Amino acid sequence: MKTTPTNRIEISFAALDASREATTVLLAGKDMALSEVGRAMDEKSDGLIVASATAADFTGKAKSFLDILAPRGLDEKRVIVCGIGANKEVSENDWINLGGTIMSQLLSRKIPTASIVCEPPLDGADVSTAFVAGTALGAQLRHYKFGKYKTKESDTDEADAKQDGVTKLVFHCADPEAASKAFIDGRAIANGVHLARDLVNEPANSLGPVELADAAKSLEEFGMNVDILVPDELTKLGMGALLGVAQGSERPARVAVMRWQGADDAGAPPVAFVGKGVVFDTGGISIKGAQGMEDMKGDMGGAATVVGLMRTLAERKAKVNAVGLIGCVENMPSHNAQRPGDVVTSMSGQTIEVINTDAEGRLVLADVVWYAQERFKPKFVIDLATLTGAIMVALGKEYAGLYASDDALSEQILEASKTTGEKVWRMPLDKAYDKLIDSKFADMKNIGGRWGGACTAAQFIKRFVKDDTPWVHIDLAGTAMDSGRNDINQSWGSGWGVRLLNQVVVDHYEAS
Secondary structure, rough: OOOOOOOOOOOOEEEOOOOOOOEEEEEEEHOEOOOHHHHHHHHHHHOOHHHHHHHHHOOOOOOEEEEOOOOOOOOOOOOEEEEEEEEOOOOOHHHHHHHHHHHHHHHHOOOOEEEEOOOOOOOOOOHHHHHHHHHHHHHHHHHHOOOOOOOOOOOOOOHHHHHOOOOOOEEEEEEHHHHHHHHHHHHHHHHHHHHHHHHOOOOOOOOOOHHHHHHHHHHHHHOEEEEOHHHHHHHHHHHHHHHHHHHOOOOOOEEEEEEEEOOOOOOOEEEEEEEEEEEEEOOOOOOOOOOHHHHHHHOHHHHHHHHHHHHHHOOOOOEEEEEEEEEEEHHHHHOOOOOOOOEEOOOOOOOOOOOOOOOOHHHHHHHHHHHHHHHHHHOEEEEEOOOHHHHHHOOOOOOOEEEOOOHHHHHHHHHHHHHHHHOEEOOOOOOHHHHHHOOOOOOEEOOOOOOOOOHHHHHHHHOOOOOOEEHHHHHHHOOOOOOOOOOOOOEEEEOHHHHHHHHHHHHOOOOO
């Protein structure tokens, strides 16, 4: 599968006094505070903009819009005033969300091209280059759609029916050259998020273990080294836990290993990201109920995040050594499928009694997490998986669950989540949970009973983490797919985590 972004939109930057497109978006603060450009446009139109706001009771409230058609005295055919409210203290993420909100309005109006004036209203606000680039990032993130398999346009589906009309945005700002340079990273982030969304949205008949590994392999076009491990190699490595999950499917397992060498010191230990790539999860012999099983095409959401993240790091040429590993399998019932009560031997040598074949993701992670440590001796390991329904019982779809053996690494992720808005909540690890996965017949069993299911799953993975390796497990079952729509995402597959982990790298692991 190719990693070319599904969505293409031309985004450029121009000076504030440059000629604008037929549709122009102005920002208005509290009480209709306008920028210098906005005031000049209002004066040129004999006060039409302010008069229209007064007539419509438009005050500049955040996320409110005023649409002015055929404004007299102006070259523009349409002016859209975007309210941003009291704008004195805003974060970069606020501007990302603003860009998404503006894009949603352009989509709903079938506007193909537009100019967005990123000049602050005259109320004390500051619009830095980073904020201009952030607005552009938000617009590109919101522009995403997945219409690959649609043969007709729907009149009621904004994202699919109207999006192709938006092809060009020009952001007018004080320093367009600096904004353009800043957006190089933003474009790479958006491409990584879009790739992760594409992978999660793909149906399982198109995206099997081989195709998921091929998506990782295609990242070589960005200068990454990618190795694909096939079943014979996995058998030699002793990955009995992962192969046990895969044995019920006709489609063979793969492990994709993506290496980005961006640090000045090529020999420096890498940071490591591991993703669960179960392309479809029937539950195996412990089969799931039919209702909602179609969503299990998204059970590779952790792997999708890792592939998207690695693309972002490579495309923006991050100054870090990083490795991304994904275990790609399909969990199917068949005459050859793993049975409840089977005992498998993991790569670490530890044995596992399989009580429930629907607790398969942790078996995949057990081997890939161990392999990452053995081969790369990384600075840390962060694994991501749509692992348990239990985490959604605890946190809903607003937060991903975070389990950590290392407080410093946990805090780095929590701080990054405040920057990107991708919420995580630290959950407990405890010896009491660990005791629940002891087995009578093997070193451990793969479930710990009804209660604390997300916690016992994390404790299971922890048994495959070496004492000297900082480790975090992120259970994103609630956030990777069907997690609720927002300003920058209307897709079923969210791409959650790409921005978060990229931010961790930027803040703490990338050489300046």
